[in-house]
Amino acid sequence: MTKTYYIGIDGGGTKTKFDLFDSDKNSIASITMPTIHPAQASFKEVVSVLTDAKEKLLANINDSDYVLKVGAGLGGYGINADYRKKLEDEFSTVFDEFKLYSDAYAAMLGALAGEDGILMIAGTGSIALAKVGDETFRCGGFGYRYGDEGSAYSIGKALISRALKEADGRLDKSIISDLVADYFDNIGINIIATSDFSRDKIAGLAAAASKYVENSESVRDIFLAAAKEISLHIKAIGKNFESGKRVRLSYIGGVFRSEYILECIKEMNQGIELVAPIYPPEKGSILQV
Structure with missing residues (x-):
């Protein structure tokens, strides 16, 4: 056989x-x-x-x-x-014999085991995908220049922006000033402001800041803003599902290592069933082969 x-x-x-x-x-x-x-x-x-x-x-x-x-x-x-x-x-x-998909689509198939639902990806960038029967929908994913809201990159960029405002007195000093300075090895705020760091480097700042969410209101506000942006993706793409139906939502990306972000997502989307990814993307890629 x-x-x-x-x-x-x-x-x-x-x-x-x-x-x-x-x-x-x-x-x-x-x-x-x-x-x-x-x-x-x-x-x-x-x-x-x-x-x-x-x-x-x-x-x-x-x-x-x-x-x-x-x-x-x-x-x-x-x-x-x-x-x-x-x-x-x-x-x-x-x-x-082969089938090719976008990496995000394969990740969605794996995370939801091929079933209907939403996958929210928030790593260095951000995008939401949804599978409804034989149809696929997307929301976001427009790149770091004008989009990627709720991503680790967007969080890192917001932290740097806050540190710059604190440096020249537009905002009161917070733990963010020391956090950003330490992350960039104390090279000086003016050098930070004019340096062309990679997206991954800036995104890494989000992970460094996540440990301060519970005891710093300024850090928490930035993470809350990211959670709201992620929730906007979810609510927008969720309109493609039957009204009143409970929709499964899975998630991939470093932003979701933050328990605070996950709790915010649950609170902001009461009709959503939050589920950890079932399979990795490489298995997702063969589920429809």
Whole structure:
């Protein structure tokens, strides 16, 4: 009897996670490889990564007669048609049968085990996705320049902004001044204000500040503002569900490591059933294969 095996892929901006699943979609083996994001890796580099990962994972299969199916949630597989075509061509060079999705869509499928509901992602950036039957909806996800409200980046940026205001007397001093100074190794507020830090660096400030939420009103206000922005995403995308129906909401991203944020989300969305992610994105990518 011919068996079916699956490779699920979660392709991010810095690394790519591959997971081999058996016919019952139980994980057998996994491997982490370099990024295959179309903006960061050449055609040849991506094909090499895919080929190497395939060979290493298939070494775990003892059957000689089997079918291999691949599902991949990929950063870059979105509205950019050139990126989509590049990724499709790269995958067709290595695999016979595959389905590609955006990384956020695969994450939603995994978090909700393929069922209807909402996934709110709030890490460095932010976006909400919803699955209602065969339809998919999105809210936010417009990037850090004009969007990504409620993200760790937005929290970090707000903390820096508050520290700058405190430095020149527009606001009274709070723990944020010392927090920001310590985080940036006391390089000086003017250097902080004029430096071009990476998004990840600024986003990391949110995690550093989270421990002060309970005893600092100024920090708590910034985290509360982020929770309100996340709640706006949830309420907006929740309009796509039947009125009065209790909707499941799952969540992914470093912002949700804050218990305060989670409690605020529960309080602001009484009709929502908050559930931790059921499966990781790499499994989510094979649920519809």
